[in-house]
Structure formats: structure tokens, C-alpha cells
Amino acid sequence: MQIRATNPEDKELRREAILDAAEQLWLSQPERMSNVADIASAAGVAKGTVYLYFRSKEELFLAIHGRHVDTFFNRLKARANQPNQPMALDDLFAVNRAFLLNFPAFLPVASLCHGLLERQIPLETAFAFKEQTYRQLEDLVLALSCHFPQATPALMMQSYALFLGLWQLMRPSPLKELMKERALAPACTDDYLQMLEAALKSLWNGALMTSEVT
Missing domain, CATH: 1.10.357.10 (Tetracycline Repressor, domain 2)
Known part of the structure; x- marks a missing residue:
């Protein structure tokens, strides 16, 4: 089960992890924007977690x-x-x-x-x-x-x-x-x-x- 980030430091780390995952996906397939499910999977979080930040x-x-x-x-x-x-x-x-x-x-x-x-x-x-x-x-x-x-x-x-x-x-x-x-x-x-x-x-x-x- 994914542990929800509660303090500001953990939230910032998770936000950065999501951005890192999305950026790496973009570099691997630059002709299209990855969907949120792919980004969530790459970041190791639930899809709904991505929407908590973006x-x-x-x-x-x-x-x-x-x-x-x-x-x-x-x-x-x-x-x-x-x-x-x-x-x-x-x-x-x-x-x-x-x-x-x-x-x-x-x-x-x-x-x-x-x-x-x-x-x-x-x-x-x-x-x-x-x-x-x-x-x-x-x-x-x-x-x-x-x-x-x-x-x-x-x-x-x-x-x-x-x-x-x-x-x-x-x-x-x-x-x-x-x-x-x-x-x-x-x-x-x-x-x-x-x-x-x-x-x-x-x-x-x-x-x-x-x-x-x-």
C-alpha cells in the first residue's frame, strides 16, 4: 500500500518524483505526451496521487x-x-x-x-x-x-x-x-x-x- 505524504518535505519529494518520471517518459517517447496512468506507474504512485499534485x-x-x-x-x-x-x-x-x-x-x-x-x-x-x-x-x-x-x-x-x-x-x-x-x-x-x-x-x-x- 502506498503511504500518503503528509508533511511538506515528503510532499515536495513526491511532487519532484512525479515530475522526474514524466520527464524521463518524455525523453523516451518525445513524440507524444504520456498519459497520467503511465506517469503514475513510472513514479510508483497511484493515478489519483498524481491528481493531488497536478x-x-x-x-x-x-x-x-x-x-x-x-x-x-x-x-x-x-x-x-x-x-x-x-x-x-x-x-x-x-x-x-x-x-x-x-x-x-x-x-x-x-x-x-x-x-x-x-x-x-x-x-x-x-x-x-x-x-x-x-x-x-x-x-x-x-x-x-x-x-x-x-x-x-x-x-x-x-x-x-x-x-x-x-x-x-x-x-x-x-x-x-x-x-x-x-x-x-x-x-x-x-x-x-x-x-x-x-x-x-x-x-x-x-x-x-x-x-x-x-
Whole structure:
């Protein structure tokens, strides 16, 4: 019999276990969202237990995305706040690169959640998620501004658009393989991280030059 978590620490551990199980299932079959029964089985809990923590599988996946965002922001802030350690663009990109390699579910789950927020997540829940994310973004910009005076919420949002948009263009799929075979795809590298870093450098260097001119 499953023992019900009663104290806050146990509840948080169980919530994290459910998120971990859902994320691993997503990585093993990224073309579909696992149902709640599969997630519960993978987490070793009853199906009803999942609903004690998340009202729907859509809100569960939004929580996975939120956890990724928290980790990403916290890593950048930790690097920015290191005492007596100036931060250059290469340091910023190194944090980006390590995060994307450490969390392979981030990009596909982020892409999924953008659609969910508009269609399948209750409006107030979606607003609360966005509000929390923007507060974190403002904290991150404040930490980065000591090293990059040109850092703004708009610049960070443009950077995120590059993260997601470039991945959506380059991610493997049967259609993209057919396009390659028939020479429909333009000749370019398949190295997503290399292309992302080049695009981010152009964006941030352009912002830096603009701020120096003004």
C-alpha cells in the first residue's frame, strides 16, 4: 500500500518524483505526451496521487518546464554573482551550453508548453506562470547587468526566441530527413549548439555596440 505524504518535505519529494518520471517518459517517447496512468506507474504512485499534485497532465508538463526555467535562471545568476569573477560573453554561452546538454528535455517541453499555455491551460494558471517567469527574468537581468550593461528583459526574450526557434527549425524529423535527401534543405551545419552560439553572439554583440554608441 502506498503511504500518503503528509508533511511538506515528503510532499515536495513526491511532487519532484512525479515530475522526474514524466520527464524521463518524455525523453523516451518525445513524440507524444504520456498519459497520467503511465506517469503514475513510472513514479510508483497511484493515478489519483498524481491528481493531488497536478490538475491535468498539461499542468504537469508546465511544471516540468517551470522547473527547467528555474534551473536555467539560477545557474546564470549563480555565475553572475560569483565574487571577483568578471563575466564575459563566452562565460554566458558556456552556462547556456552546459544547461542544454544537461537537460535534453528542455527544448521539446518548452515548445510543447507554448502551445499549451494558449489552448489547454486555464487562463489564470497560465498568467501565474508567466508572472512568476517575468519576476525571475527581472532578477536575472539585474544580476547580469553588473557584467553586461546592455542586458534587458527584451534582449533576454530575443535570446530565448533564438533558443526555441532555431531548435524548431533544426530538430530531427522524418520530414527534415526527406528534405535533405532531395536537397530541399539549405546547406548548413546540423550542429544546433554551434549555430545557436553564433546567433547569440551576433545578437549580444549588436546590443553591446548599440549601447556603446548611445
